[in-house]
Amino acid sequence: MKRAFALCDVNNCYVSCERAFDPSLIGKPVVVLSNNDGCVVARSAEVKALGVEMGTPFFQLRELAEQHGIIALSSNYRLYAEMSNRFMSILGDFVTHEEQEVYSIDESFLDLTAYQQLYDLESYAKQIRARVQKWIELPISVGIGSTKTLSKLANHWSKKHSQFNGVCNINDMDEATLHRRMKRTEVNEVWGIGRQLSKQLAAQGIITVFDLARSNPLEMQKRYSVVMSRTIKELNGVCCIELETVTPVKKQIVSSRSFGELVTTIEPLEQAMRYYVRTAVSKLRKDGSVCAVMTVFIRTNPFRSQDPQYYKSVSFRFPVATDDLLVMSKVAVRSLKQIFKTGYKYKKAGVIFSELQPTSSVTLDLFSIADIDEKRERLIVALESVVDKFGKHAVKLGSVDSKGATWEMNCENRSPNYLSNWDELPLVY
DNA sequence: TCTGGGGTCCTAGGACCC
DNA sequence: TCTGGGGTCCTAGGACCC
Numbered sequence: 001m002k003r004a005f006a007l008c009d010v011n012n013c014y015v016s017c018e019r020a021f022d023p024s025l026i027g028k029p030v031v032v033l034s035n036n037d038g039c040v041v042a043r044s045a046e047v048k049a050l051g052v053e054m055g056t057p058f059f060q061l062r063e064l065a066e067q068h069g070i071i072a073l074s075s076n077y078r079l080y081a082e083m084s085n086r087f088m089s090i091l092g093d094f095v096t097h098e099e100q101e102v103y104s105i106d107e108s109f110l111d112l113t114a115y116q117q118l119y120d121l122e123s124y125a126k127q128i129r130a131r132v133q134k135w136i137e138l139p140i141s142v143g144i145g146s147t148k149t150l151s152k153l154a155n156h157w158s159k160k161h162s163q164f165n166g167v168c169n170i171n172d173m174d175e176a177t178l179h180r181r182m183k184r185t186e187v188n189e190v191w192g193i194g195r196q197l198s199k200q201l202a203a204q205g206i207i208t209v210f211d212l213a214r215s216n217p218l219e220m221q222k223r224y225s226v227v228m229s230r231t232i233k234e235l236n237g238v239c240c241i242e243l244e245t246v247t248p249v250k251k252q253i254v255s256s257r258s259f260g261e262l263v264t265t266i267e268p269l270e271q272a273m274r275y276y277v278r279t280a281v282s283k284l285r286k287d288g289s290v291c292a293v294m295t296v297f298i299r300t301n302p303f304r305s306q307d308p309q310y311y312k313s314v315s316f317r318f319p320v321a322t323d324d325l326l327v328m329s330k331v332a333v334r335s336l337k338q339i340f341k342t343g344y345k346y347k348k349a350g351v352i353f354s355e356l357q358p359t360s361s362v363t364l365d366l367f368s369i370a371d372i373d374e375k376r377e378r379l380i381v382a383l384e385s386v387v388d389k390f391g392k393h394a395v396k397l398g399s400v401d402s403k404g405a406t407w408e409m410n411c412e413n414r415s416p417n418y419l420s421n422w423d424e425l426p427l428v429y
Numbered sequence: 430t431c432t433g434g435g436g437t438c439c440t441a442g443g444a445c446c447c
Numbered sequence: 448t449c450t451g452g453g454g455t456c457c458t459a460g461g462a463c464c465c
Contacts, residue, residue, distance in 0.1 A: 034451035041451070057450035075451090104447045194445050225457075227445085254453050295440095303450055315439065350452090 003239055004112040004121055004144055004171055005151040008091055008128065010083075011139045011159065013106035014042035017083045018073055020137040029070045033058055036260050037074055080105060086136050094128050101243045109148060111243050125167040144169040148241045149234035152191040153209065157181060182210035182235075192231045197224070209235065249356070250287060255280040256350020262301065263346040266336065269298060273332040276351040281325045284353060290321040292355035294328060296335040301347035310346075312339040321357050 010016055014032040019025045029046035033039065040047075040056045047070060052061060058072065065072060084105045091108050092100055101109040112121055125142040132140050143155025150170050158168035170178060187209055188198040206212050213235040221229035230240040255276040263269060273296065284291055297313035314335045322328065332351055 036449090036451075038449075039451055055451080059449040062449095107447075192445065196444060225444095227456080250454080252454075256452070258451065260449095301450085311441090313440070317438090348451095 001113065001116070002171060002237075003146045004116055005146070005148050005243070006110040006112050006121070006125060007103075007143045007148070007151040007155045008108050008110065008125075008140055009155060010087060010106040011141055012042055012044055012048075013084075013138075014075060014080055015044045016138050017080050018076075019044075020083065021079070025071065029068055030073065031058075031061075031065075031070060032073050032075050034075060036258060037072070038258065041075060083136060083138065087132060087138060087140075090132050090135060091128065093131075094124070098245050099243070101245055102247065109151065109243055112144065122167055122169045122172065125169070126165075129166055140166070142167045144171055146171055146237045147234040147239045148243075149191050149231060150237065153185070153189065153235075156185070156189050179210055182213060183208050185209045187212050190231060190235065192227060197228075200224075249358070250289070251356065252352055252354040253280050253283050253287075253291070253356070254350060254352050255283075256297075256348060258348045259346065264342070264344070266340050269336055269340065269346060269349055270333050272349050273336050273351065274329050276349070277329045277332045278325060280351055280353050281323055281328060284323050284356070287356070288359055289356040290323045290359045291318070291328075291353035292321040292357065293317050293353070294331060294335075295352040295354065296332050296339070296350075297352070298336065298339060298346050298349045300344050304345070304347075307345055308343070310341060310344045312341075314339050321355070321359075323359065 015025075015030045018030065018032065025044075027046075028044070029050065030044040031040045031047055031052070032042040034041045037058055040052060040054065040058060040061070043052055043054070046068075050064060050068060050070075052064070058065075061070070064070065087106070088100075088102050088108055091110060095110050095112070095115075099111040099114070103109055112124065115121065115124060121144055125144060129140055129142060132138055141155055141158045143151045143153065143158050144167075145151040145154045154168040154170045158164045158166055161168075173181075185208060186198075187193055187201055187206055188195070190209055190212060193201070193212070201207075201212065206215060212232060215232055217229040217232040220232055233240050257272065257276070259268075259272075277294075293315055295313050295315040297311070299311040300307060300309050302309060316331050316335055318327075318331075336349075
């Protein structure tokens, strides 16, 4: 039986999320901007129609924005994450857990193979679409094909051509139509073919999706890579990329930011490093991992060609994989001192945790409340419940955020008893 | 004059994705 | 003047070890 993958994604995701909460934005040209309001990371249809590309620096757009009354919003990732969860869970009502892959914040692959006999897939997809629209007011598109790569392509067409009404099923398309569409679509629309590869392919005479689909996967594998040959096979309906229903364990955690203004001294970089380590550690703990290698990097602004450029990173391997905020902060600052050079204007810095391993320890993210006494109460309650579960030897106090935004407690079976008396809890900032 | 080979770790960089 | 952040995979060269 022919496989049937569906790719469902939210149109103009961040803009649509904003519109769901502020309907006055509907019908108006809207963009959502990245950190520091630097780049455009989402565009409404009206803005796309003006020819604004993804990732355009906002300052290049000021004039156009004024002319057309473009509304620019700073991004609100909490909101988008929340909407994403709801979106995914609605999709989950239409398939089993093993038939859904959450691919990104706004995209999910569904394996609809088993539903072909029960339903007309196009109307099934339309039901999904209607429910998402009704329940959370997000517009979505659905592409269906016999491989993930084809479903991506179908999804692209579903958006590009209004006659599809947001649902395009390649499996129902006759071959002549499919080929005609492939001939009219540029190769860079294919999943896995980016800017650079498109250039190289063009030099080889491969311009359209059809050209690529007709090329010889073996020869192309020699010239490019195994990834390329898989893409070609997938375009021909040979399934090489399976649905991934269990989210693979992360291999690295990155925490980095660009600075609003250029930094020339080490102090603000130190501050930033401590912050990066804190956010990365809290992700690490959420994943239940510890980290064996930490990389610290700093860089100048590559767009300022008038300035001398500097990029430097350094890695540190911990003797024992860890999630200890204090130790990691110290190492990060020391690493920074190692690579910092005066005379440069720094634009960006960050930390990368790699060689992550699962840990047996339990971490609780406990507090984000203002009242200190209440915090103390809740900390004690939480500690007692941990002691009940693991015994008193299991408790080790983790780090405490200096600003008091989050309290974290690391309860680790292997660690010695750090805690002999509840009254000794370090509750002072 | 003639300058091993294999393995690992680290750094750097290039490509792609969202 | 102003150019995001978080991921994956792959390759290659130098340092260092045996």
